[in-house]
Amino acid sequence: xxxxxxxxxxxxxxxxxxxxxxxxxxxxxxxxxxxxxxxxxxxxxxxxxxxxxxxxxxxxxxxxxxxxxxxxxxxxxxxxxxxxxxxxxxxxxxxxxxxxxxxxxxxxxxxxxxxxxxxxxxxxxxxxxxxxxxxxxxxxxxxxxxxxxxxxxxxxxxxxxxxxxxxxxxxxxxxxxxxxxxxxxxxxxxxxxxxxxxxxxxxxxxxxxxxxxxxxxxxxxxxxxxxxxxxxxxxxxxxxxxxxxxxxxxxxxxxxxxxxxxxxxxxxxxxxxxxxxxxxxxxxxxxxxxxxxxxxxxxxxxxxxxxxxxxxxxxxxxxxxxxxxxxxxxxxxxxxxxxxxxxxxxxxxxxxxxxxxxxxxxxxxxxxxxxxxxxxxxxxxxxxxxxxxxxxxxxxxxxxxxxxxxxxxxxxxxxxxx
Numbered sequence: 335x336x337x338x339x340x341x342x343x344x345x346x347x348x349x350x351x352x353x354x355x356x357x358x359x360x361x362x363x364x365x366x367x368x369x370x371x372x373x374x375x376x377x378x379x380x381x382x383x384x385x386x387x388x389x390x391x392x393x394x395x396x397x398x399x400x401x402x403x404x405x406x407x408x409x410x411x412x413x414x415x416x417x418x419x420x421x422x423x424x425x426x427x428x429x430x431x432x433x434x435x436x437x438x439x440x441x442x443x444x445x446x447x448x449x450x451x452x453x454x455x456x457x458x459x460x461x462x463x464x465x466x467x468x469x470x471x472x473x474x475x476x477x478x479x480x481x482x483x484x485x486x487x488x489x490x491x492x493x494x495x496x497x498x499x500x501x502x503x504x505x506x507x508x509x510x511x512x513x514x515x516x517x518x519x520x521x522x523x524x525x526x527x528x529x530x531x532x533x534x535x536x537x538x539x540x541x542x543x544x545x546x547x548x549x550x551x552x553x554x555x556x557x558x559x560x561x562x563x564x565x566x567x568x569x570x571x572x573x574x575x576x577x578x579x580x581x582x583x584x585x586x587x588x589x590x591x592x593x594x595x596x597x598x599x600x601x602x603x604x605x606x607x608x609x610x611x612x613x614x615x616x617x618x619x620x621x622x623x624x625x626x627x628x629x630x631x632x633x634x635x636x637x638x639x640x641x642x643x644x645x646x647x648x649x650x651x652x653x654x655x656x657x658x659x660x661x662x663x664x665x666x667x668x669x670x671x672x673x674x675x676x677x678x679x680x681x682x683x684x685x686x687x688x689x690x691x692x693x694x695x696x697x698x699x700x701x702x703x704x705x706x707x708x709x710x711x712x713x714x715x716x717x718x719x720x721x722x723x724x725x726x727x728x729x730x731x732x733x734x735x736x737x738x739x740x741x742x743x744x745x746x747x748x749x750x751x752x
Contacts, residue, residue, distance in 0.1 A: 374418045374421065374422060377417070377418055377421070378414065378415065378418045381414040381417055381418070382410075382411055382414040382415075384414075385410045385411075385413060385414045386405075386410045386411060386414070389401070389404070389405055389409075389410040390405060390410075398466075399466060399469060400462060400463070400466045403461075403462035403463075403465040403466050404458065404459070404462045406462070406465075407457075407458040407459075407461045407462045407465075408458055409455065409458040409459065409462065412451060412454050412455045412458055413455065415451055416451070419444065419447065419448055419451060422444055423441065423444045423445075423448070426440045426441060426444060442500055442501060445500050446497050446500060446501070449493050449496050449497050449500070450493065450497075452493070453489050453490060453493045456486075456489050457486055457489070460482045460485055460486060461482065463482075464478045464479065464482045474544070474545075476537055476543070476544070477533045477536060477537060477544070477562035477563070479561060479562060479563035479564070480529065480530060480533035480562060480563050480564045480581070481533070483563055483564045484530050484564065528581075528582040529563070529564040529565050529566075529580070529581040529582055530564055531582070532581045532582040532584060532585050533562065533564065533581060535585050536562070536581075536584055536585065541584060541585065541591070542559055542562065542567070542584055542591060543559070543593070544559050544560065544561070544562060545558060545559060546558065546559050546591055546592070546593045547559075547591075547592040547593070547596065548569065548589055548590060548591050548592065549589065549590040549592070550569070550577075550579055550583075550587075550589040550590075551589075552583070552587055552589075553577055553579050553583070554577060555569040555571065555577040555579055555589075556569075556571055556572060557569050557570045557571035557572050557577070558570050560576075562581065563581070564581065565580070565581060566578040566579060566580060566581060567579045567580075567581050567584060572713075595711060596711060598686075598707075598711075599683055599685065599686060599707070599709075600683040600686045600707030600708055600709055600711065601707060601708050601710070601711040601716050602705075602706075602707050603682075603704060603705070603706050603707065603708055603716075603719070603720050603723070604703065604704070604705050605703070605704055605720065605724060606693065606701035606702060606703040606704070607701070607702045607704075607724070607727060607728070607731070607738060608696075608698050608699040608700070608701055608702075608738060608739040608740075609665060609699050609700045609701075609702055609731075609736050609737070609738065609739065610699050610736070610737040610738070610739050611695060611699055611700055613664075613735065613736045613737040614663060614664065614665045614700070614736070615663065615664055615735070616656045616657070616661045616662070616663055617661070617662045617663060617664055617667065618656070621664070621735070622635055622639055622662065625667060625733075625734070628671065628733065630671055630674040630675060630678065631667060631670055631671050631674055634667075634670055634674070635662070635667065638662055639662070641660075642659065642660040642661065642662065645659065645660050646658070646659035646660060664734045664735050664736055665700070665702075665734075665736060667734060668702075668730075668731070668734040668736060669690050669692070669702060671730065671734070672690045672702070672704060672727060673688075673690045675723075675726065675727070676688055676690070676704070676706055676723070679723065681708050681709060681710065681719045681722075682706050682707065682708060682709070682719075683706075683707045683708065683709050686706070686707040687705065687706070687707065688705070688706040688707070689705045689706070690702065690703070690704055690705070691703050691705065698739045699738075699739035704723065704724075704727075708720070
């Protein structure tokens with residue numbers, strides 16, 4: 335190696351003054367090293383300030399936001415360290431040429447730092463790319479964190495292998511070592527690997543997106559997905575708490591994703607009224623005359639009354655007993671009233687499924703189920719619409735001489751005693 339005179343000027347000076355060559359070498363190395371560190375500190379500071387300032391001016395003039403994210407991730411600061419590192423490596427190699435062991439250790443330290451610096455620069459670029467892609471509609475709801483984490487794991491593993499090779503001087507890339515490393519990685523990063531596989535399946539199959547409302551009873555999650563990474567999925571619940579779910583659980587367990595409802599033309603209302611069975615009866619002509627005053631079903635009652643009279647006369651049914659022939663019931667008319675009320679309700683989407691039906695009778699009565707869809711899918715508005723509908727229907731039940739079932743309270747027992 336060609337000697338650099340200015341790095342050994344103090345050594346030569348000390349030897350001329352009668353100092354021993356060994357002590358002259360040590361003292362020269364210490365003095366030059368101190369001066370070098372001071373110079374590097376100044377150079378690094380000036381470069382960092384200059385590069386950061388230039389990069390900021392450049393990013394302010396460009397239309398893309400990618401360079402802004404690079405600035406936020408300290409990319410210019412890391413790049414500014416590259417030149418001082420190159421200066422140190424060149425200088426140390428010549429400075430300690432008379433001290434082979436010190437030279438070898440110093441070069442190893444500089445190389446290790448260079449590898450780490452390279453990994454940090456790659457991390458800055460990947461993070462900036464992730465934040466930049468999140469601003470694009472195509473990638474806004476994709477689990478970019480998972481892919482960035484996988485890339486960073488690969489970069490750090492490769493960096494560690496390079497550092498190990500530089501420190502030990504032996505290559506670890508053999509079939510035996512690769513097998514051992516693979517087994518160790520599978521053991522250490524089992525959850526990470528499962529999470530990565532899950533992230534790919536989630537993206538390919540479009541199972542979950544960032545911003546989706548999901549309900550995961552197993553983990554007590556009910557809210558919007560705010561983050562998807564390798565290990566966990568973060569859900570902000572409606573009470574503003576956060577629940578973390580293992581990413582792999584999204585493909586191994588069952589959960590509910592409300593995206594279909596949010597993208598549809600309406601939100602489903604599915605709720606029942608429990609009618610006491612002993613309150614159901616046939617309607618007399620007097621009852622029908624009173625119910626005709628309810629405008630929503632006036633034409634229906636008149637039309638059905640005429641149809642039933644014609645049918646009963648045609649088949650000769652005895653009208654002295656109301657069970658003979660076709661007759662209207664208070665529950666049937668009430669069911670028709672609910673149907674007419676929903677069709678007149680502007681909050682209900684008539685283009686989607688709309689039905690009023692009886693369910694299997696139970697010990698609590700006959701369930702009369704309302705099945706329809708509201709136009710408004712906002713949770714608060716949806717609950718208001720649903721409440722308004724059932725407020726009205728509950729209040730309308732007595733007009734049809736029907737009763738709602740509910741468990742008796744203490745007041746009911748007290749009334750029976752009296």
